[in-house]
Amino acid sequence: MEYNFKDIEKKWQQRWRDEKIYEVKEDPSKKKYYVLNMFPYPSGAGLHVGHPLGYIASDIYARYKRLQGFNVLNPMGYDAYGLPAEQYAIQTGQHPAITTVTNISRYREQLDKIGFSFDWSREVRTCDPNYYHWTQWAFQQMFESFFCLNDQKAKPISELAAYFAQEGTKGVHASCSEELEFSASEWNAMTEKQQQETLMNYRIAYLGNTMVNWCPKLGTVLANDEVVDGVSERGGYPVIQKMMKQWCLRVSAYSQRLLDGLDSINWTSSLKETQRNWIGRSEGAELSFKVKDSDVEMTVFTTRADTVFGVTFMVLAPESELVAQLTTAEQKDEIDAYISATQKRTELERQTDKKVSGVFTGSYAINPLTQESIPVWVSDYVLAGYGTGAIMAVPAHDSRDYAFAKHFNLEIRPLIEGCDVSEESFDAKEGIMINSPIPSQVENAPLVLNGLTIKEAIEKTKQYIKESGLGDVKVNYRLRDAIFSRQRYWGEPFPVYYKDGMPYMLPEDKLPLELPEVDKFLPTEAGDPPLGRAKDWVTEEGYPLELNTMPGFAGSSAYYLRYMDPHNNQRLVGPEANAYWENVDLYVGGTEHATGHLIYARFWNKFLYDLGYTVKDEPFQKLVNQGMIQGRSNFVYRIKDTNTFVSLGLKDKYEVTPIHVDVNIVSNDQLDIEAFKAWRPEFNAAEFILEEGKYICGWAVEKMSKSMYNVVNPDFIIERYGADTLRMYEMFLGPVEQSKPWDTNGIDGVHRFVRKFWSLFFDRDGKTLVTNDQADKKELKVLHTLIKKVSRDIEEFSYNTSISAFMICVNELQKLDCHKQDILETLLVTLAPFAPHIAEELWHQLGKQTSVCDASWPAFNEEYLKEDNVTYSISFNGKSRFTLSFPVDTSKEEIERTVLAHESAQKWLEGKTVRKVIVVPKKIVNIVIG
C-alpha cells in the first residue's frame, strides 16, 4: 500500500457518512459531552483556511472525548439570515433564500472535505421555518413575561396584571421602562388599550419609543454592538441617532444575573472582563436637585457622591425630557437650535469631533447641601441613555466637566487637599477632602466631609443622602435593552399583529409565521420596511401583521438548545433531551462575539431557564476563543515606469513600487516566475532581476482578503497535501487561542510527518512491515511518553505541542525499527483525533472491523516511564558545570556527599568554601560557594 491521501480520505468520508458513524442519540448509560462551534454565516466567498481553525480544534476534542467513552454531541448548522444575502438580493433581484442555499451547499462541500465528526442529522438553519418557529415562540414568551426584581427572575405578565387588579403598583418591584404609580381601582378603571399600554412598560419583549442607531444607507436600525467606530459594522455606513418605535428586549433586567453568572463558568478572564465592562455595573447614588422657582426636580446619578460640595453647574442631555421644562423663554431659540444641530450629527461626527459645546437653559438648580443656585446647561457630552440623562458637574474632579467649565468660564472648586486644578482636573480617587463645605459654612452645615478620605466621604455622603431623603443609593448598569426590530426583509418575521394600534401575539398554533414573498427587497414608497410590499400580509381576521423582522442575533441565541432535539415539532427542546444534554460543555468561537451573541444567548437562556424550558442557567460552561487567522501577503517590487521586477534583497537600489502578488504562486517567499507571467496579461513580458537565480518576495501580515491576494482556500491545501495534513498543520501553527498569520511555509514538515507515520506500517514497495512481536520496554517507554503528553495537551488545548510529541515518537520508533502491532495500534488511537482518515485506514489495514472512532483512548502507565538512573545537573552558584547519574532512589544526603567528593567538583571548589547545597529532586544539585 502506498499513502494515497486522496483516495483514503474520499473513501472514509463516504463510509463514515454511509454508516452514520457520527450520529448520536441520548444514551443514559453513557456520560454526555456537548461540543459546540459558533455556527457560521454562509457568505458567498466560501471558507478560507482561517475559518476551520476552531472547528478542527473542537473536532479533535470531540473525537478525544468520544474515545474516552463519552457520548459526544458535536453538531453544526448555519446562521443563515444576514445582510450580505439581502444586499445581494437588492442588487440582483435574486431571492436571498436561493443565495443562502447555494452558499450553504458550498460551505458543506468544503467542510466535508476536512473530515469533521459532525452529526449532520441535527443540522439547523436559522432561516428554516421549523427552526424559526422557536425563535418566534421565544419572543412571544418574552412578550408574555415581566422581570420580578425581588425574585430576580422572569414571571408571567398575567401574574402582574392580576396583582395590579388587587393592589395596584404598591409593592411591585419589577424591571420597567418608567416607574409608574397607580392604585388597583385606577387600574380597573382603565380601558383595555390603557391596560395594554401599561403592561408594555413591564414586558420583557416590549414595543418602546427609544433612541436608536439608524443607518439611512441600510435603511434599518442597528444594535449597539452592530455599530463599530460610529459606522455600521456591515458596510461601514454612517449611523445617526433617531427616536423610533421599536421592539426591544429587556436585557438590562438581567444585568446582575449576567454579571453573577460569570463566576460560575469557565471562560477566559479577559472575555469575562469584556463582559463585565459591557454590563458596566457602577455603584453610586441618585440625588435630587430642586429647580429654583419651579416644581421640577432633577435627579442625577453619581459615583462620586463625595464631590457634591464642588458642583458648580448641572448638565442635561439634549434628548432629556427636562430640557423643554427648564428652558426659559429667552433661551428657547438658542436651545432649539442646539438640539436640532445635535440631532443631525452622525454618530461618527459625535465621536470624532469632541469640541466642547452647550447652551445655558436659563434655569438654576439648588444644591441640596449648600443651597447655592447653580446654572443648568444642555450639552451633548451627557448621554441620554445612561443614568438619568442629567449630571451634576464637578469640574475640579472630572475631566469632561473641567473642559466644559474652562470653555464657558464656570467656577472650578477644588475639594481635595493639595490638588492643582489650574491646568487639568484631578480625577484620581485618593486624597483628603477640603471645602466640603467651605470653611465659612462649616458651622451650620448638615454634612461635613472635610478631613475624610475620598472613600470615607463617599460612604458618609451616601448615608446622608439616604437618611435625609434627598436621594438613594443606586446601582447603575451600562448594559442597555436590545433593540429587536430591523427594517429588513431577510430575517424572522414577528408573530405579531396590530389591533386598535396595539400589538397582539398570534396564537401559538399559527406558528411559524412564514416569511412572505415580495416583489422587491426595498422599503416601500411610504417608507415602510420591505414586508410592507407583501400581499395579504394580514391575519385571517384581516388585522395587519408586523412589518419589521428580527435581528441577526435572534436566531443564534438558542440554537444550541435546538441541536439537542432538532426535529421536535412540539417544543424548542423536549425535556428528556434537555435533561440529558443539559448545556454546552465546550464552546469554541471568536472573541468578536464577546459583547453581542455571547450576551444575548446568555440572556435568552436565562429567560428560558426562568420559565423552566431549560435545566441550566448558563448555556456555555467552558469557552475557548480561537485566534483570528490573518493573511500573509506577498509582494513583488516593480522598478518605477518599467516592467522589470527586482528581488527583495536588491530592491533598495532602485525606486520601486510594491505590488501584491497571489500567495498561491509563491512558495517559501520564492516567486514561481512562470506562474507569475501567466497570472495576469500585463506581466506576460515581465523581466526580473534575481538574487542567486531566485526571485524572493517581500511579505506583510494583513487581513485575509481577496484584494490582498492572500486568501488561501482549504480545498487547495487538501488537494495538495490532504485533509489530515491540513488539520494537523492548522494546529501545529501555534496555540489555538492565539491570533497568527496563515503561512503555508512549513506545511511540508507536517506532511512529511504524516508520510513517515505511514512508513511505520508499509515499506517503499507497499509491503507491510507490521509484526506480531512483543513490545519491549524501550518501545513502551516511547509510546507511553507520547500518551502522557498528548492526554494532557488535549485537555489544555495545547495541540501544537502534541503534534511535536507525535513527531518525536515516530522518529524514535523509526530509530528503534519498531513495527509491532500492539504499539502501532495504540499509536493509531492517539492519532485518530488529529488525523482521522489515515488513522482509520491503517486501523483497518491492521484487520480491525470497527471504526477507530469507537476504540478506547489508551491508559497511560507510569511504570514504563520509570528510570533506573536519574541524571542531575551539577551547578555552582547557579551555573551548570557537569552532570552525574544516580540510582533513582538515592537520598539527598547521599547525592550531596557524592557530588562534593567527585573529582570534577574539586576543580570548581578549589580555594572556595561551600556555603550551601541545594538538591532539586531529579533535576539539579546547586552548590553555593564563595
Add this chain to the structure above:
RNA sequence: GGUCGAAUGGUGGAAUUGGUAGACACGAGGGACUUAAAAUCCCUUGGCCAGUGAUGGCUGUGCGGGUUCGAUUCCCGCUUCGACUACCA
C-alpha cells in the same frame, strides 16, 4: 483615555509555572544516493571568542532595577506592539 494581554534565533513557536533557555518544525548551509532532478536520509544552525580537532569559555528571553543559591517565569519602574472598549458621570 480606560481595561486586558503580549514581547524568546532568520521564521512559526517550546520550556513540567522558580530549576540545564531555544523542544518540535520551517528556512538556510554542508553531505550521501542519483547521469540529473524530485523524493529520501545524515550532519551543522542564537551570538561572540579560543582551538587543526573532539571541545572549552563568555554572553543571551524588549529595557532598567529588585527578591532568590538559581528568574523567560515572581515584584517595581519604563519602552514598544496588539485586542476590546470608549464622553458611562
